[in-house]
Amino acid sequence: MEFNAVYRRENIVWNAIELINESGVHALSTKLIAKRLGISEGTLFKHFPRKNDLLLAVLDQFALYDEDMFYTTQNKMENPKEAILFYINSYIIYYESYPEIVSLIQVSDMFRGIPELEEKANHVFYKRYAFMKEMITKAQLSGQIRQDIGADILADIITSTKKGICTRWRFSKYSFSLREKVIEAVTMLLDAFKG
Amino acid sequence: MEFNAVYRRENIVWNAIELINESGVHALSTKLIAKRLGISEGTLFKHFPRKNDLLLAVLDQFALYDEDMFYTTQNKMENPKEAILFYINSYIIYYESYPEIVSLIQVSDMFRGIPELEEKANHVFYKRYAFMKEMITKAQLSGQIRQDIGADILADIITSTKKGICTRWRFSKYSFSLREKVIEAVTMLLDAFKG
Amino acid sequence: MEFNAVYRRENIVWNAIELINESGVHALSTKLIAKRLGISEGTLFKHFPRKNDLLLAVLDQFALYDEDMFYTTQNKMENPKEAILFYINSYIIYYESYPEIVSLIQVSDMFRGIPELEEKANHVFYKRYAFMKEMITKAQLSGQIRQDIGADILADIITSTKKGICTRWRFSKYSFSLREKVIEAVTMLLDAFKG
Amino acid sequence: MEFNAVYRRENIVWNAIELINESGVHALSTKLIAKRLGISEGTLFKHFPRKNDLLLAVLDQFALYDEDMFYTTQNKMENPKEAILFYINSYIIYYESYPEIVSLIQVSDMFRGIPELEEKANHVFYKRYAFMKEMITKAQLSGQIRQDIGADILADIITSTKKGICTRWRFSKYSFSLREKVIEAVTMLLDAFKG
DNA sequence: CATGAATGAGATTTCATTCAT
């Protein structure tokens, strides 16, 4: 059954993510995933011939909506400032629905030294960073953001702040509203640097 | 010789850090460290009875100057804003002198799931965050920073931004001046939120 | 195949016992067992996740028939003296069929200091001792054994004698009839202390 | 200082015995002994060039008084029965003064597979067994013990019983009087088989 | 499509022992 196979794959990926969330990457062994899923390791390898293939799928899941978000955000670009908030908000929705995904936020560090994974993770972050920078540049051109500051620096500030609050959210065991804090921070920043 | 033992320990720690920097934590095996130092694994374990002990020493190295920095920064607290810049600058000096140390910046994530390491790493970050928040609060009380914004959020912004730029610095293979970028960003932020 | 797995497990256990018999516990390394079985160490650990699990299985094998012996002996208890001889004889049958098992007789000492093993070994011996004492007490009540001697001491004498002769049998490379010697000794003892 | 060297050696041996008593042979590492003595492993090896040399010294300590006991017991041989009791009693005195020594009683099994140790341990036990058998034979010749029973079997019974009670004494954490129980048992046996 | 059995490489750790100082 094709449907079943797809479902099974997703299931494996999510369980892997949950394991990472609970115990960190170093605890993610094929044995553990299989046990948690109630399947044999053999079966696991039928679905993902190499452990790295599973980790690549984890990365795919992590960035699953990126292209969509870029696309739908682009459509709001006549108002770049609102676009930025819309974009940030999209991630928050994703993270609040699936908090385990937040444990992947430092995925570049997690996968450093494993070439194919490191490369893919870096790619994801480069694209996100580039997109943010592009939006900021547009906001500067449209006068919504001051033009005397580097778009790269502001992109650093906003993306890092988002990451930082997400991380603190996870450490605090989700004890505050991610949305409120992130939106407040980004709004503050956009206001502070408005054109 | 006591001197030798201390030197050897430090040597091991730095080589471990370099290995982490080059290939990530997952590549940090005792065999690799030993080989790189030209010593036997047995010797390594004489100095660090458990691999975790070595990793704890790595963490110690990472946070080696924290207390000093807190202390000397405290002495500048009559001007909190300058204190913040001084504090940030202290880290930059450390990182520019020993760029490999920057690869430890996400150490909390790297060590997640290994209780004693995770705990210690979290402790380091909590203290840094708390210190930044304290400085911001003082700056607000002295009127240097606006009082209508949360000290916690501004602490998130500044510490995250520092981390983010450091990480990008490393990814870019140190292709820009860490000092310039970080100081520029933090100055911008302090200006933007001045009281 | 379930059958195969069970067979393999038993096979491992018996080879471990043989190794203990030939060279003592201290020579029982997982590498040696694996080599002797012609399997990899990995495979060994699939069957027994920890070496201690294998040793526990060795203990189980050692005491495999204990409950049976207690049970069938109980049924002969209307004549306690005969019951004692029947019970002793049951062990002799086991030991003569599988002489390697005799090398486990001092298992409590062999496993001292390894908590889970020590505890289990002690448990086995305590039960055997208690059962012997119970039989002696019954024999005293029924008048078959003198009542002016402590059941515990006589239990010590009989169980120790059995052990002692078994050990000497092994040291002598099975050069005499275990049955004859043990039965002779125990018969002598029962006669000497008859009521 | 010769005196010091001798003292140090004895000290090492006793600490080794204590360690065996507390945690079993398998826990007796040179590292542990050195730590317990507050000396370096290097120093330990100055006194005992090989670990086996230390273990041989442990065996020597275990059998230290054997020759003396054989000798002084011989002098009482005009009354063999009393000689047997005297002989048994000598061990009890030793064991009650140094209960840790009792943990060596199964030393033959502990050292099985380590040729030089196994051989020496067997030798000790063979001599003790032979001496006991000799005394019994004499008691039979002098009419104190029945002549229709094998001296070897009675030697098995008496030596095993002694061992068995000693072992139970240790397991019970010395909760009963070793002397009373052993003397009672042996007296009982000698009476039961008197000529 | 799923599984259980097998595996070899490698990880961490312990051990007895050596040697220069």
Add this chain to the structure above:
DNA sequence: GATGAATGAAATCTCATTCAT
């Protein structure tokens, strides 16, 4: 005579991966 540093071998155990059924 004592020490600390060093070591190589071995021990237990984990890992990702393969394959016949």
